[in-house]
Amino acid sequence: MKEKIQEQFKQRFGTDGVIYASAGRINLIGEHTDYNGGFVFPGAIDKYIMAEININGTDKVRVYSMDMDAYCEFGLNEEDAPQDQWARYIFGVCRETIKRGGVVKGFDTVFAGNVPLGAGLSSSAALESCFAFALNDLFNDNKIDKFELAKIGQSTEHNYCGVNCGIMDQFASVFGKKDCLMRLDCRSLEHEYFPFHPEGYKLVLLNSKVKHELVDSPYNKRRESCERVAATLGLETLRDASYTMLADVRDKISNEDYRRARFVIGEKQRVLDVCDALERGDYETVGRCMFETHDGLSRDYEVSCEELDYLNDVARECGVTGSRIMGGGFGGCTINLVKEDRYDHFIATAKEKFNAKYGHEPEVINVIISDGAHRVED
Numbered sequence: 257m258k259e260k261i262q263e264q265f266k267q268r269f270g271t272d273g274v275i276y277a278s279a280g281r282i283n284l285i286g287e288h289t290d291y292n293g294g295f296v297f298p299g300a301i302d303k304y305i306m307a308e309i310n311i312n313g314t315d316k317v318r319v320y321s322m323d324m325d326a327y328c329e330f331g332l333n334e335e336d337a338p339q340d341q342w343a344r345y346i347f348g349v350c351r352e353t354i355k356r357g358g359v360v361k362g363f364d365t366v367f368a369g370n371v372p373l374g375a376g377l378s379s380s381a382a383l384e385s386c387f388a389f390a391l392n393d394l395f396n397d398n399k400i401d402k403f404e405l406a407k408i409g410q411s412t413e414h415n416y417c418g419v420n421c422g423i424m425d426q427f428a429s430v431f432g433k434k435d436c437l438m439r440l441d442c443r444s445l446e447h448e449y450f451p452f453h454p455e456g457y458k459l460v461l462l463n464s465k466v467k468h469e470l471v472d473s474p475y476n477k478r479r480e481s482c483e484r485v486a487a488t489l490g491l492e493t494l495r496d497a498s499y500t501m502l503a504d505v506r507d508k509i510s511n512e513d514y515r516r517a518r519f520v521i522g523e524k525q526r527v528l529d530v531c532d533a534l535e536r537g538d539y540e541t542v543g544r545c546m547f548e549t550h551d552g553l554s555r556d557y558e559v560s561c562e563e564l565d566y567l568n569d570v571a572r573e574c575g576v577t578g579s580r581i582m583g584g585g586f587g588g589c590t591i592n593l594v595k596e597d598r599y600d601h602f603i604a605t606a607k608e609k610f611n612a613k614y615g616h617e618p619e620v621i622n623v624i625i626s627d628g629a630h631r632v633e634d
């Protein structure tokens with residue numbers, strides 16, 4: 257990927273630039289808890305967005321996306337926002353850096369990636385983090401701290417892409433560390449790295465390759481439900497809510513909001529239970545929590561879909577230790593914790609059965625837990 261980017265950059269802009277990369281992420285457990293001030297447990301992976309960048313001495317940014325074979329040029333003022341959605345991620349990162357007092361001047365860039373799009377692996381956070389890191393290095397002597405870099409990506413989603421996401425994806429993409437998952441407290445941003453070597457198990461993703469249309473921003477709607485319940489409870493977020501408190505306001509909230517909050521309260525605890533279980537090397541408990549998360553995401557939070565529920569059923573039938581939908585939902589991947597001796601059987605069965613039912617095989621994605629945003633040295 258690096259050589260192709262370099263070749264393209266030279267051809268288009270006639271110079272060389274500096275290369276940066278940032279990673280997609282997985283999340284072992286803790287879904288839809290980030291914007292509720294709860295805990296998440298992600299890690300950066302060996303799938304990247306990579307960009308070559310060179311300062312061009314103008315007040316314009318000139319961007320070429322290799323994967324889309326698309327070019328865009330924009331200025332750095334608010335009114336210069338491009339129409340193309342893909343370019344808005346980069347524009348947003350520039351603007352959010354400037355809003356925080358950072359310097360951004362014109363630059364040329366070519367970027368490409370191997371984070372599967374729409375798979376729930378946060379290709380957009382990888383793109384944002386790559387550029388946030390790069391602009392900090394190129395124009396700001398790395399004076400913007402890493403927490404702020406993650407927030408630049410998150411605010412880009414909020415203000416330029418219409419998704420009121422939490423901090424998990426951008427945090428994982430910026431702070432990712434090789435071989436480690438991290439438990440992140442999304443309220444305080446305190447985080448702890450957990451070396452992750454599940455002896456005798458494999459972690460594998462199955463990409464259903466389905467993307468359901470997000471008409472009416474269902475992600476934002478989930479967040480609104482949680483915020484309504486928190487407000488009814490007199491809390492800032494559901495972080496401090498309990499099942500008992502929820503039961504007390506049951507007749508003041510809709511049944512739908514009740515179920516959304518019930519999931520979040522359970523999920524907060526599951527992250528902590530999984531961390532304890534990992535410290536004991538108790539992967540059976542980790543797996544059981546993953547299945548519980550899937551059930552909650554499917555029935556109470558309603559962000560699953562038929563294809564992902566089917567992959568989850570097949571995982572159960574094959575004796576997989578833990579399996580669940582991963583990421584925001586409405587399509588994408590399941591994450592599966594599988595005993596090594598069941599791996600081949602599981603993958604073969606999932607491919608065959610899914611293909612028979614939906615006419616295509618799920619994509620098997622093996623991931624290595626890797627470093628987050630960085631400058632790629634020659």
Ligand code: GLA
Nearest residue numbers: 287288421422423424583584
């Ligand atoms: C998306 C969002 C994250 C998080 C997850 C669900 O990936 O970007 O902030 O809310 O969904 O856990």
